[in-house]
Every structure is written in structure tokens, then in C-alpha cells.
Amino acid sequence: MLINCYLNTYVYFKQYLPKIGTIFLLSICFSSICQATTQNYRLTLTETPSSSLLIGWELIGGCPDLQRVYYDTVDHGQDTAAYAFQSTITASNFHQGMENYFCHLKELQPDTEYYLVIGEDEGISPRLIAQTLSSTKAHWQGGWISPELVSDLKVWSQLAQQSYKEALDFVILDGLVNLNTEDDWRKWLDAWQPSTYEKKLIPIVTASWVSPDAQYLLNISDKKLRHYPIASQSTLLITESAKVKKRFWKSISDSSLVIWYSSKDIKKLSEKVDLALINADWQESSPPNTFHFPSGQDMVVLEKTDEKLQIRSLERSLLFEMFLN
Numbered sequence: 001m002l003i004n005c006y007l008n009t010y011v012y013f014k015q016y017l018p019k020i021g022t023i024f025l026l027s028i029c030f031s032s033i034c035q036a037t038t039q040n041y042r043l044t045l046t047e048t049p050s051s052s053l054l055i056g057w058e059l060i061g062g063c064p065d066l067q068r069v070y071y072d073t074v075d076h077g078q079d080t081a082a083y084a085f086q087s088t089i090t091a092s093n094f095h096q097g098m099e100n101y102f103c104h105l106k107e108l109q110p111d112t113e114y115y116l117v118i119g120e121d122e123g124i125s126p127r128l129i130a131q132t133l134s135s136t137k138a139h140w141q142g143g144w145i146s147p148e149l150v151s152d153l154k155v156w157s158q159l160a161q162q163s164y165k166e167a168l169d170f171v172i173l174d175g176l177v178n179l180n181t182e183d184d185w186r187k188w189l190d191a192w193q194p195s196t197y198e199k200k201l202i203p204i205v206t207a208s209w210v211s212p213d214a215q216y217l218l219n220i221s222d223k224k225l226r227h228y229p230i231a232s233q234s235t236l237l238i239t240e241s242a243k244v245k246k247r248f249w250k251s252i253s254d255s256s257l258v259i260w261y262s263s264k265d266i267k268k269l270s271e272k273v274d275l276a277l278i279n280a281d282w283q284e285s286s287p288p289n290t291f292h293f294p295s296g297q298d299m300v301v302l303e304k305t306d307e308k309l310q311i312r313s314l315e316r317s318l319l320f321e322m323f324l325n
Contacts (some may be wrong), residue, residue: 037061045203062122095216096209147175208263
């Protein structure tokens with residue numbers, strides 16, 4: 001279709017405009033076709049993060065049906081023909097004034113960088129980078145941003161870029177329910193873009209209750225329990241409430257490090273939970289292996305090595321430490 005577009009444009013200009021004007025306008029046409037007509041790129045953590053990636057974006061021009069995601073383990077820049085794989089869109093919606101499209105890439109290699117571009121009939125996106133999580137590596141880093149600041153547009157941009165600076169494997173976000181307007185969401189998504197496309201997109205984990213906006217803009221289900229195997233024998237649980245059925249706990253391996261995020265205070269934990277992350281005021285009744293987001297902190301980093309799990313501030317202050325067997 002691109003060839004036909006070029007050919008028809010050329011014939012039209014040659015027939016009705018002088019030769020000099022033809023050359024000038026053709027150069028404009030070709031340059032505009034090469035520009036991106038997509039923006040607001042986002043990566044959502046999937047429940048199979050070692051073998052799949054879920055990329056989302058906003059379409060601002062071109063034909064939706066002609067969109068393709070071209071990807072490879074080798075960087076080919078914006079040369080779509082050189083990429084080994086391609087996929088069509090897997091979900092779409094119109095929400096908050098944006099045409100949102102998603103592509104769920106599956107059967108990928110674990111712990112692998114993938115280079116990708118989004119192409120359609122009017123342009124090609126910047127070359128993006130996304131990485132699958134490891135199914136064997138014991139070392140990982142995750143971020144948890146203060147729920148009070150996730151929707152504070154004055155500081156969100158700084159926190160977003162700090163996440164990229166830390167090169168996090170994923171980031172936990174709660175508090176997105178406080179973004180209400182199209183303008184708010186556009187500013188929020190724009191701020192989430194990396195300062196340079198040489199940095200990998202960071203997968204987003206929406207914690208607690210999933211608002212309708214988050215469901216549409218991040219392509220997340222409204223399930224009250226979501227679990228992510230974020231690395232070898234490490235599982236992240238996200239729940240809306242403090243109750244989880246016993247049947248679910250039986251499905252979790254006894255050797256797995258289990259981190260449970262809940263927005264509500266937990267008075268009793270399953271024996272399989274190693275650490276609970278709670279977005280609530282401190283309660284004396286909380287079990288000893290719980291970590292409440294500390295007041296005065298903008299963001300904390302969870303880091304697991306072979307020997308221990310640590311939570312530290314951005315200033316490197318140690319806030320929590322757990323030694324592993």
C-alpha cells in the first residue's frame with residue numbers, strides 16, 4: 001500500500017504542478033510519511049513476563065488496520081523490513097480522548113532485550129526497547145512509587161525519569177484513581193516516556209483496585225487477584241482486598257519467595273507470604289513481615305539478590321532487609 005501511495009502522489013503532482021514544485025512537494029510527502037504518528041508508549045507487565053510483552057500506544061494518524069509491531073533481538077532502527085518478526089494489534093479502545101492500541105507479543109525468549117517499532121501507512125515510531133524478565137536469574141529490582149505522588153503531575157515526571165535511571169525491571173503504581181481528565185492522563189503518559197529511547201521501557205504493575213481508566217489505558221483486567229512470576233522462584237501478588245482463598249495458596253510453590261501487595265492493612269498472612277507491602281497507615285496489629293510505605297519518601301526500590309531482599313530509598317538508605325535461606 002505504501003508503494004501505491006507514493007506512486008499515486010507522484011502522478012498527481014506531475015500532472016498538475018510544475019516540475020520544480022513536484023520535486024519540492026514530493027520531498028515533503030516522503031519526509032512526513034517517515035515521521036511517527038504514534039505516541040504515549042507504555043509497557044504493562046503480563047502474568048507471563050519471562051515470555052511475553054504487552055506494548056501499548058496512542059495512534060494520532062494513519063490507518064489503524066495497517067498497524068504492525070516489528071520486533072527482533074537485533075536492533076534494526078526504523079528499517080521495518082529488516083526485523084525478523086511482526087505482529088498485528090491484539091486490543092484497542094477509544095478512551096480519554098485517545099485511540100489506544102495494544103500488541104501482546106508472546107513466545108519470547110526469557111531475559112532478552114527486544115527492539116521494536118510500530119509502523120503503519122503514515123509513519124514509523126521511534127525504535128523502542130523492551131526486555132522480558134528472567135525465569136532463572138535470582139537478581140531483580142523493582143520500584144514502588146508513593147501512591148500520593150503517582151498522580152501528582154508536578155513531581156510525577158521526576159519520579160518517572162528516576163525509575164528509568166534506576167533501570168528497574170518493573171514499577172508498582174497505586175493511586176492512579178486520582179487521574180480523572182484527558183489532560184491529566186495525557187500529561188501522565190507523556191511524562192512516562194524515557195528521556196532517550198536507548199533506555200528500555202519499564203513494565204507497569206497497577207496495584208490495588210484497577211480503575212476503569214487504568215483498565216483501558218494499560219489494558220489490565222479488573223481481577224481482584226493478579227500474580228506475576230517476576231523471576232526465578234519470586235512471585236508478586238497484587239490484591240484488592242486482604243483476603244485470598246486457601247485454594248490459591250496451594251498453587252504457590254513452597255520454595256517461591258512471595259511478595260504480597262495490598263492497599264489494606266493485613267492482620268494475618270499465609271505462611272507462604274515472605275513479605276507484605278501495604279499502602280496504609282501503620283497498625284500495631286500488622287504481622288512483623290510487613291512493610292508500610294514510609295512517610296516522606298517519594299519512591300523505594302526493592303532489590304533481590306541470591307542471599308537477601310532489601311528495600312532502600314533513592315538516597316540508598318536501607319529501609320528493610322530480609323535474609324533468604
